Amino acid sequence: MPMPSTHWPAPAKINRFLHVTGRRADGYHELQTLFQFVEPTDWLNFELTEGPAIERQGGVLGLAPEADLIVRAAQALKTLASVPQGVRITVNKQIPAGGGLGGGSSDAATTLVALNALWGCQLAQNDLLALGARLGADVPVFISGHAAWAEGIGDQLTPMTPDRPWLLLLNPEETVATENIFCDAKLTRQGVHITMCDFEAELARNDCESVVRERYPKVAQALDRLAEFGPAMLTGTGGCMFARFDNEQTARQALAEWDGPGYGWVCQPKNRSPLLERLAAQEHR
Numbered sequence: 001m002p003m004p005s006t007h008w009p010a011p012a013k014i015n016r017f018l019h020v021t022g023r024r025a026d027g028y029h030e031l032q033t034l035f036q037f038v039e040p041t042d043w044l045n046f047e048l049t050e051g052p053a054i055e056r057q058g059g060v061l062g063l064a065p066e067a068d069l070i071v072r073a074a075q076a077l078k079t080l081a082s083v084p085q086g087v088r089i090t091v092n093k094q095i096p097a098g099g100g101l102g103g104g105s106s107d108a109a110t111t112l113v114a115l116n117a118l119w120g121c122q123l124a125q126n127d128l129l130a131l132g133a134r135l136g137a138d139v140p141v142f143i144s145g146h147a148a149w150a151e152g153i154g155d156q157l158t159p160m161t162p163d164r165p166w167l168l169l170l171n172p173e174e175t176v177a178t179e180n181i182f183c184d185a186k187l188t189r190q191g192v193h194i195t196m197c198d199f200e201a202e203l204a205r206n207d208c209e210s211v212v213r214e215r216y217p218k219v220a221q222a223l224d225r226l227a228e229f230g231p232a233m234l235t236g237t238g239g240c241m242f243a244r245f246d247n248e249q250t251a252r253q254a255l256a257e258w259d260g261p262g263y264g265w266v267c268q269p270k271n272r273s274p275l276l277e278r279l280a281a282q283e284h285r
Contacts, residue, residue, distance in 0.1 A: 004047040005118055005282065009274040010110040011037040012101035013141065014169075014235040014242055016162065017204030020182075023189050028137070028153045029182055032193060034162060035138075036147045036269035038169065038242075040094040042103060044070070044110050046118055049086040054078065058091035059107075069108035073135055077112055080131060081121035098175030100236030102138045109142030110275055117282050129155075138236075147271035149196065160196070164268050165244040166251040168229065172222040172262035174239040176212060181237040184211045205233070212238045218261050225260035 015033045022030035049055075054074045056065050065071045070089055077083070089111065095103030112128050115121070123131075125143065132139035137154035148157040181187065188207045198204065212234060213220040219239040226232040230243040230250075245251040251266045258264050 004045055005114065006045045008044045008046065008110050008114045008278050010042040010044060010095075010103070010106040010142070011270070011273055011275070012040055012095045012103060012106065013138065014038050014101070014167075014269060015206065017194075017199060017233070018206045018208060018236065019192065019194065019204070020187060020189050020207040021193055024153075029189065030152065031137075031150065031154050033150050033154065034147070034160065034199060035141045035150055036162065036164075036271060037273050038101070038167065038269050039265065039267040041274070042095050042107055042110075043092040044107065044114065045090040045092075046114055047088040047090075048118060049088055051086050052078075052084060053086040055086070055088040056091065057088065059093055060097050060104075069104045069135055069139075070111050073108040073111040073132075073139075074115055076131055076135065077115055077119070077121060077123075080127075081116075081119065081123060083119045083121065085119060087115060087118075096171050096173075096240065098177065099171055099240035100176065100178075100234060100238045101240055102142065102236065105136045105138035106142045108132065108135050109139050112139075113143060113275060113279055114282075117279060142273065142275070145273035145276040147269075161271050162199075162269075164271065165246070166248045166266065166268055167242045167244060168226070168251045168254050168258075168264050168266055169235075169240060169242045170222055170226055170258070170260070170262055170264040171240045172218050172260070174216050174218045174262075176216060176219070176237050176239045178237045180215070181208050181211050184215070186214070187211050202231070206235075208237045209234050222260045222262060225258075229254040229257075
């Protein structure tokens with residue numbers, strides 16, 4: 001058997017804005033958003049096995065393997081491509097769960113991209129994107145590896161190269177259940193459609209914020225405090241959030257002065273995922 005294939009990155013994401021523009025008959029919501037990649041990063045190692053089993057080690061504490069998007073992604077690819085081998089996946093989890101940073105979706109995307117190469121499935125990216133969309137609305141952008149303007153349920157992607165301001169990201173350590181936010185009767189479902197020019201003119205918001213604020217007072221408290229430092233917004237359905245700064249120094253100064261709930265970190269968003277570089281390195285072996 002081949003040696004384990006190590007250090008496959010699964011980066012976090014932020015939504016620079018999030019408009020909920022409708023609800024489909026199947027219950028999914030229509031969205032407009034802009035994705036970029038940020039720290040922290042989960043790391044996945046893959047060891048191919050002779051038996052057919054898919055094993056997972058590490059990951060989110062208490063999450064059953066059958067409920068884990070990593071296992072579901074591996075099984076979906078294995079079934080689609082009729083792969084006889086199994087795999088042992090070891091997860092070094094860094095992205096907080098329930099924070100709106102897309103950790104589960106990113107892990108699933110990295111699993112699909114890595115195993116497509118390691119198992120020799122040779123599926124085209126469009127096939128992986130379709131498979132990823134069935135696992136979750138955020139999975140395709142992580143497979144594509146590029147910052148993107150997204151519509152539909154988040155799966156209609158247009159690659160973009162938006163600005164890369166310095167960010168102070170905050171985790172108020174409040175796990176937000178995405179399903180509960182999208183099922184809330186008070187959620188706005190007629191958000192306006194905007195253009196990239198509107199976004200650049202700061203005519204954008206997160207439509208989930210009012211519902212999250214009402215349900216999670218600790219998140220509301222952190223948002224209010226963060227807004228004192230700079231323009232602040234939830235990412236996804238929260239509870240993580242970010243504020244934008246013109247330079248690294250002012251972002252780090254804000255972090256040093258942070259006295260609200262939870263903890264923070266400073267980074268610049270990326271328009272290209274580190275997963276693409278790792279895939280290229282694998283293909284050149």
